[in-house]
Amino acid sequence: MDEPCLFCNIANKKAQARIVYEDDVCIAFLDPKPATPGHLILIPKKHVLIFPQLEKDEIIHIFATLKLLSNSLLKSLKLEGTSIFIANGIAAEQHATHLLIHIIPRQENDGINLTTNKVEFNDQEYTELTEKLKEKWYAMFVENSKEQ
């Protein structure tokens, strides 16, 4: 048998959580160990590990839900900001085997840092990097769409 996934259990109501929103595709609940009060976790009900594994219509649905949840946090908790955080892979500090999308209420000087520090590069390095990314983009998405 497969290992039981805590988050699948929350989606199936086999595990308890303080659910704030639910529909056919996704479910959102309060993080019991929050970064700040009101910290929400949004998960797809379907078991996927990382964000790019979601289908196109699921991604669209989840983005619309993120806007709803962020907006509701801003209003109900009178915030001046929210952060949305997704980790794809252990190297990116992912600890669960189910895709989690964190929506974190932010306050001034809350001690949370979700930004990277600027690293200086010259134009040539940037240009080379851009070309590499563009080439891969073309190979992965533009050529594929032509075939279809």
Add this chain to the structure above:
Amino acid sequence: MVCNVCGEFKGAIKSFVVYEDQHTAVLLDQNGISGQVLIAPRIHLPILESIPDPLLMHLGNLTAKTAAVVYKTLNTDGTNIIINNGLIAGQKEPHFSISIIPRYDNDGIKLLWQQKTIPDNELDELHKKITQEIENTTKQDDNIEKKETTQQQTENQQPPTPNQQQSQPISNTPQQPEEKPKEDEEISEDNYQVKRLTRRP
């Protein structure tokens, strides 16, 4: 406040464009680490709440594609997708964007937060407050949708006979004047949010 993202789109600042279309672009983030990119709408929209739904859906799709491209091109061990919404949340420019950060094993970057313990009764209270707000917002959205459909229907319809008018549900004419001010309220509330979230810390 000067917006550097708009500056990049207008050509005032040198930009490195990975992908672009009519409404959006994927740019190298010149304020980040190597390979970090941002996905942004071309039009100056400050926060998530100001993005119209169709544009947001397009941005969502681009996010998944961009994360996959970064992962494959740079042979990363993972990626982070981050939206800092509001200047106090660490948003570096007053222009909405989604960041994709390439990650490697033991890269020394720490983005996680300290987990706090909150008493159950406080969690329950937060739960109630947030659920209530979400319910209110979804109801409002439903009402707007319904109103739009009713309006469209009325436009398409021939003028109703007196008989039909009587059988119309209450939702049609009498409520409209009452709902009008609510809409205005909502617009000003959104503006208020933009003001709050783009306030310099």
